[in-house]
Amino acid sequence: MPASRLLQAVVAVPLALLAGAVPTAEADPGSDQEAPAPVQVLSLTTVAGEATDMAEAGLGEAQAEAQDSAGGTGQPSSVTPAGSTARSAEVVPAAETESATPETDAVLLTEPLEVSDFLVAGFTWAGDASLPEGTQIYLRVREGSQWSDWYLNESVDSGPDDVAVGGTGEFITGGADAVQAAVLGAPEDLPADLQLALVPGNPEGEQVLEDSDVDTAEADPTPVSPQSPEPGQTGTEEQESQDGGSGEDSGESGGAASTPDSQEVSQQPVASSSDPAGAGVLPAVLGATTTANGLPVEVTTRAEWGANSAYMTWTPTYASASHVVVHHTAGTNSYTSSQSASIVNGIYYYHAVTLGWGDIGYNFLIDKYGRVFEGRYGSTSAAAGKMVVGGHALGVNTGTMGLSMLGTYSSVAPTDTQLQAVGKMAGWFLGRAGVSSATGSANLAIRTTARYRAGTTVSLPRIIGHRDVGYTTCPGDVGYSRLGTIRSIAQGVIGSAVGSINTIYLNNSWSARADIEFQYGRSTSQMLSGDWNGDGIDTLARRDGNKVGFRNTNSTGGSLRTFTYGRADDEVLVGDWDGNGTDTLAVRRGNTYYFRNSMNGGQADVTISYGRADDEVVVGDWDGDGRDTLAVRRGNTYYIKNSISSGAADRVVPYGRSSDTVLSGDWDGDGRDTLAVRRGNTYYVKNTIAGGQADITQAYGRASDKVLVGDWDGDRDDTLGVVR
Known part of the structure; x- marks a missing residue:
């Protein structure tokens, strides 16, 4: 007798299309999107790790003047990075450690440089994904006529589990037209092929800027932004892996809760050109906000914010998921409502192309005005209890949905409308996964070693901050303190979601x-x-x-x-x-x-x-x-x-x-x-x-x-x- 079953099919189409609707191309940005512009790239070191002229142009007189005004000796001070065991997926205000500042202690310091407008910035380098101990990268930008404080940019603690790339988290701006970069540490530890990417809101192609392509801008000194307080006891990686490994067992069915040693299929997958209905191209989506799949708020789709499908090279895969990871993106927090979609597009390019992930890492992004943007391809249309695997938190990309708040929430709070949207999205997702309590905990399998050792299973709250699974302060101290509010909002959605x-x-x-x-x-x-x-x-x-x-x-x-x-x-x-x-x-x-x-x-x-x-x-x-x-x-x-x-x-x-x-x-x-x-x-x-x-x-x-x-x-x- 033929047995039938509901196949826990993972929906791989990006957006619900009504029967008979005609799909459009994925990127349909509309008339209000800015004109395409190249990503500007500043080369700071060579492939051999030697400083470029551009990277050293700010040293000398400007550094000497800053040190003379502070009574300095003209020699770089030793710098101990804040939280030296941490690898952050964000940009956090830099630490005032031993009074180190970019002007006085940098081994690399560009001049303040006039550039074309950009919304997203980030650094990349060759070799190890993490920076050498003691090496710190700083950035400040000019928005309008105002220079920002200096911000510390730390190694990214996210991305696909199988991609190890040297780079920092995205730094978002409200539209910047000048930039200055600095590196502190030992000259012999400079990362090779260090570059600064400046991404506009509608990126197309790249332009490596030579000295002759940029002019020096006027800039008064600005301070290093104060470091946000350290999160609670983080422990060492070894301790966290051992202490959190067992998880909990509800005893509802046979078997232990912890993940056993893998017994994999011995025959390895191989590529095939077999295709029942044509070439392997991605299906198109409609350009609009959507409330498909019972979404509790309108979500701006990839088509609406202008995703270029040519940049999407990371094939979606789906997995059972019932945890939510909350992030923030970091930056100056000065963006306007009209810039949000372009910022998301800039983050998409930075993740997909600059860092080489092939798509945006977050499943959804929420701006300070409470608007929700679809991130990773397929997130909106994932089946109940499933989510497309993202690149937002190493170790737990599988089994979670990543929600990122646009902005830095280390010392300021997310807006109420932003928290409402985050909580509603979390409640929608958990409710569809059959979770009855947004304030409870459940086991989560760790796939790659970050804060916990790969192969362990850890009992974690259903809604967590990135710092709970990674060496990072994300989503900022104030953002993290609002997780209780997010859980309460999510519980309200679950409690009211009796469903039609x-x-x-x-x-x-x-x-x-x-x-x-x-x-x-x-x-x-x-x-x-x-x-x-x-x-x-x-x-x-x-x-x-x-x-x-x-x-x-x-x-x-x-x-x-x-x-x-x-x-x-x-x-x-x-x-x-x-x-x-x-x-x-x-x-x-x-x-x-x-x-x-x-x-x-x-x-x-x-x-x-x-x-x-x-x-x-x-x-x-x-x-x-x-x-x-x-x-x-x-x-x-x-x-x-x-x-x-x-x-x-x-x-x-x-x-x-x-x-x-x-x-x-x-x-x-x-x-x-x-x-x-x-x-x-x-x-x-x-x-x-x-x-x-x-x-x-x-x-x-x-x-x-x-x-x-x-x-x-x-x-x-x-x-x-x-x-x-």
């Missing part, structure tokens, strides 16, 4: 019209499909948190029975694990699966490890033996296992694109499940486990619909259903 009643549309054939329509569950429920009573007809179940209810008929009504299994943040799978003709549940934590052979709570009947924690999992009866088993997906390659066991894959096949949403079902009634991929509201169905062209191509529903797969009429063929 779902309408289910089931199709018994490959056509564009529904054959069955009824109501069950709510928009906040996770909807599952399976044959719960063994009658050959698939029906629906709803999951709210870790509570599951189900019906044995496809009709309007309440649940026949409810029970609890696993935890609210578990990924849930459906299949006939023991071949008895009825579907039951399994839950996934990392790469460990806990299978239950009855529709009841209790301990798992079978526990196995398979694949990697960041794999996408698909369920099916791949060999027609009546038992459902697992497959894991990496990119567009599937590693299929024909038994509920660990070990190497039995088959490896490519199909579709890595950005597709994947489904499985017995589409032709031959007793074997095969794959289908979804792009928007179009489905490409394959009747064999192989690459190549689709056997069926069908448009059904809307791109924003949640999709179900099942045999709704007992004819042994699986077909589609959608939930609205």
